[in-house]
Amino acid sequence: MTIANDLIKKVGEKKLHFSLLDPEDQTPKEAGKLAKLAEEAGSSAMMVGGSTLTSSMQVDKTVEAIKGNSKLPVILFPSGKKFLSKYADAIFFMSCLNSRNLGFLIREHVQGSLFIKQVDIEPISMGYLIVEPGMTAGKIGQVDLVNRDDLQTAVGYALATQYFGMKFFYLEAGSGAPEPVTNEMISAVKKNINIPLIVGGGIRSAKTAHEKALAGADIIVTGTTFEKDKNIEKTLREIIKAIEE
Template identity: 70%
Template sequence: MTIAQRIIDLSKKKKLHFALLDPDKQTPRVAGEIAKIVTDAGSSAIMVGGSTLLSQKQVDETVQAIKKTSDLPVILFPSGAKFLSKYADAVFFMSLLNSNNLGYVIREHVKGAPFVKYSGLEPISMGYVIVEPGMTAGRIGQADLIKRDDPATAVGYALASEYLGMKFFYIEAGSGAPTPVPDEMIQAVKADLSIPLLVGGGIRSAQTAKEKVRAGADIIITGTAIEKDKHFKTTLADIIAAIEGR
């Protein structure tokens, strides 16, 4: 069974948490340590990616370190074709649909597709949009940010993703966002979407995670923001418990 299908099947049974690790934010050794923590806490997958430019060596070493301490699927969340690693299990082959730069919509995909083919990485298609405030992801991705009071546009992107054959749809406010994606927007998207909905950006507490799940998120993504919390282990465990309704 593919990793994508395993995630889809699991998301039908319960709400999930994915941890996003940025190779630019810590050394490979520390990434491995964090991977063990998120695995023990109950995450369902580890995403590796970031908005800034990195060397492939950085990505390779980070993925390899994670694989040594965790048996969770490692899924690349690439900002471009140079962000791929043969050591990962899969890659979110995602299109930043509201980018003004065609590179993030399709051109980087054209460059990276042969690598995915011959490395054996499992490609997982995903529609991806960024909501205000967008943060670094919105700036680097040159996104035409979806306004927070415009759920109709978010719904349009979500349905377009599904009709284009994407397996997942991800909506985020940007890593470290002061405010996450509005509940009303998540509710509107979930009401019309038939594929799993991922939500991220600005989710730093169990209460916020619970609100996003209640609004309709199938998978919650948290990144480096909570890693800066001195009570990281407890905070992460609380977030995952809230997501799963424990």
Template identity: 50%
Template sequence: MTVKEYLMRRMQEGTIHMTLIDPAKQDSVVAATIAETAERIGTDAIMVGGSTGVTQENLDLTVLEIKKLCKIPVIYFPSGAHALSRHCDAIYFMSVLNSQNVKYVIGEQVKGAPIIKKLGLETIPMGYVIVEPGMKVGEVSNANLIPRDNHQLAVAYALAAQYMGMELFYLEAGSGSPQPVPETMVREVKKNVSIPLIVGGGIREPEEAVAIKNAG
């Protein structure tokens, strides 16, 4: 079973949860312990990645340590073609659709594609957009942030991603955001597209996670 098939099967049962671990934020052993705990309490997959500080070394070490302790898929959430790990189970082949820098829309993807082919990594095409406040990822990618009250713009991006053949759509408020993506925006996007929707950034409390789940 591919990682994509696994995710789709899990989604048929309802909303899924994925845990994001930044390999630059702690050593690989600590990262693996976090992942093991997350798996034990029910997360469906581990995503590994970060906006800055990801290197080939810390990426490989983190993924290898996580895979020693976890059976659920490890998916790479890339920040660029400079670090790509053969040890991941899959990679989000993603485009930052609202970046004003072509590097993040298609440039890094062109650089990385031959490497991904050589490594034999499973790819999951994903459209990725950044919502206010955006935090570090919005700054690094030079994103034209989607205003929190502009739900129709978010819907338009989601439809564009779907019509371009992307298999997932990700709404990102940014790691460390004081607030998650608005529930009303999540609801509008979910109502208008048929591809799976992922929401990340600023979700700290169980109540926030439940609200996002209920919205879409």
């Protein structure tokens, strides 16, 4: 079974949590330790990537360290073709739907696809929509941010993603966002699609994670908290428990 199909099967059984690590925010050794904690806490996958990456070597070393300390699937969450790693299990082959830059819509994908084929990383198609405030991801991605209250536009992007045949749809408020995607937007999107809905950005507590899962998110992604929380294992366990309740 592919990683994508395995995750889709699990989504049919319960809500999931993915842990996101930016290779620039800690050493590979620290990333390995964090991955072990994430697995023990109940996370279902490790995502590796960031909007401001500068070193492909750091990506490789981080992925290797994670795989050396955890059995969780490692899924690349790339900002461009330069930051792919042959050591990963899969890659979110994602189009930044509301970017004004063709590179983030399709051109980076064209240039990176041969590498993915050659090293046999599993591509997982995904529509990626950045919502206000967007943070660094919105700036780097050169996006026309979707207003937090513009439910109709969000639903339109989600349906387009599904109609294109993509396997996942991701609502992103941006790493470190002061507020996550609204419950109303999550609910509106989920009611109109039948592919898994991923929600990330600004989710720092078990209470918020529970609200987003209840609103309709199938998968919750946490990153900034994961990297900076000194009581990370406790926080992760609380968040994952809240998501699954």
